[in-house]
Amino acid sequence: MNSSDALDTLTLDAKARKVAVLGAGSWGTTFSKILADGGADVAVWARRPELAREITESNRNSDYLPGINLPERVTASASLPLVLEGAEQVFLSVPSQSLRANLEAVRELIPADAIVVSLMKGVEKGTGLRMSEVIEQVLGIDADRIAVVSGPNLALEIAKEQPTAAVVSSRSLENATLVAMTATNPYFRSFVNTDVIGTEFGGVLKNLIAVAIGIVDGVGYGENTKASIITRGLVEMTDFAVAYGARPETLSGLAGLGDLIATCESSLSRNNTAGRLLGQGYTFTDVVKQMNQTAEGLSSVGPVLELALAKGVEMPIVSQVAGVLAGTLNPRDIAPHLTTDPMPQGE
Numbered sequence: 513m514n515s516s517d518a519l520d521t522l523t524l525d526a527k528a529r530k531v532a533v534l535g536a537g538s539w540g541t542t543f544s545k546i547l548a549d550g551g552a553d554v555a556v557w558a559r560r561p562e563l564a565r566e567i568t569e570s571n572r573n574s575d576y577l578p579g580i581n582l583p584e585r586v587t588a589s590a591s592l593p594l595v596l597e598g599a600e601q602v603f604l605s606v607p608s609q610s611l612r613a614n615l616e617a618v619r620e621l622i623p624a625d626a627i628v629v630s631l632m633k634g635v636e637k638g639t640g641l642r643m644s645e646v647i648e649q650v651l652g653i654d655a656d657r658i659a660v661v662s663g664p665n666l667a668l669e670i671a672k673e674q675p676t677a678a679v680v681s682s683r684s685l686e687n688a689t690l691v692a693m694t695a696t697n698p699y700f701r702s703f704v705n706t707d708v709i710g711t712e713f714g715g716v717l718k719n720l721i722a723v724a725i726g727i728v729d730g731v732g733y734g735e736n737t738k739a740s741i742i743t744r745g746l747v748e749m750t751d752f753a754v755a756y757g758a759r760p761e762t763l764s765g766l767a768g769l770g771d772l773i774a775t776c777e778s779s780l781s782r783n784n785t786a787g788r789l790l791g792q793g794y795t796f797t798d799v800v801k802q803m804n805q806t807a808e809g810l811s812s813v814g815p816v817l818e819l820a821l822a823k824g825v826e827m828p829i830v831s832q833v834a835g836v837l838a839g840t841l842n843p844r845d846i847a848p849h850l851t852t853d854p855m856p857q858g859e
């Protein structure tokens with residue numbers, strides 16, 4: 513049976529019944545709720561046993577999702593073998609820079625046929641690898657068994673069941689579809705594509721533009737500045753991702769423009785918040801101390817600029833974010849420098 517025949521025979525019965533989520537932060541916990549509300553039994557791995565107990569016994573994760581009740585189908589444990597046993601799909605939601613170490617601990621525990629799904633939006637420092645590439649490298653599994661989820665997905669809004677869409681991407685359309693069916697419920701709809709590169713880079717790059725938006729917000733600039741950065745930021749995102757093999761239309765979709773809008777507009781965004789603190793004059797070190805959740809953009813800016821240089825892609829906005837983070841560019845100077853060329857350019 514080829515893959516399009518296999519797709520034709522898929523019915524909703526093919527939804528996964530037992531899934532595992534590694535990482536009980538704001539996104540791992542919210543995604544567990546999405547999956548449980550779609551009908552799956554969800555086992556979550558939390559590093560701290562007391563958090564695992566709170567999730568299982570009180571159906572709450574009060575540190576990350578205050579006021580949200582989790583479905584009974586979500587249980588948690590600090591034991592990886594317990595969580596992973598029998599999982600048909602394994603969702604990964606830890607900070608990107610910790611993924612490799614976490615995967616090394618679970619390599620032997622992931623069930624042989626499970627689809628492994630990245631929920632993360634970062635690139636690895638030092639290697640410049642996307643999360644799906646780290647998964648492929650460390651687990652040594654076929655790329656068809658790996659999927660990624662991305663889109664305009666601010667965790668707290670979804671935990672409150674506000675209607676939202678996302679895209680699931682895999683080289684195997686069949687596996688993307690299986691994951692999307694499992695990650696669909698009355699308030700959350702998953703679309704599919706096979707452009708893993710574009711889907712992952714969309715999520716990484718919008719974080720950097722959201723940091724820029726936060727910076728100019730913190731400075732006190734208004735909507736013209738922000739709209740200029742969002743629009744030119746999308747050009748930078750698309751040029752970069754296409755240089756690495758993405759399809760341009762992916763960057764106009766949920767994982768690109770969609771996520772860019774959500775992250776740049778919302779004060780719930782940690783990347784946007786980190787930028788705002790920088791714009792208000794806090795140093796990078798102060799900002800890192802104040803953030804108690806993951807702001808991936810702060811770690812991805814370096815590797816993204818290295819990848820851009822390798823392909824000769826110009827990223828003036830991302831370069832300016834790097835300058836502000838390094839303390840070499842005054843946040844007030846970020847906005848006028850939307851191109852590196854003083855001569856007028858085609859848009």
Ligand SMILES: NC(=O)c1ccc[n+]([C@@H]2O[C@H](COP(=O)([O-])OP(=O)(O)OC[C@H]3O[C@@H](n4cnc5c(N)ncnc54)[C@H](O)[C@@H]3O)[C@@H](O)[C@H]2O)c1
Nearest residue numbers: 536537538539540605606610632633665666667805806808
């Ligand atoms: N929160 C969102 O709205 C959202 C939405 C979409 C995607 N994401 C992505 O999901 C990923 C996880 O983000 P999050 O929002 O859940 O972050 P978070 O900071 O809320 O939680 C991270 C979780 O990982 C754990 N953790 C921290 N360091 C770890 C380590 N070294 N090893 C294992 N676990 C560790 C923490 O204890 C916590 O449970 C990020 O890549 C983020 O970009 C987040």
Ligand SMILES: O=P(O)(O)OC[C@H](O)CO
Nearest residue numbers: 663664665666781782783
């Ligand atoms: O809070 P942020 O900035 O990590 O953004 C969360 C999600 O990626 C929004 O889609």
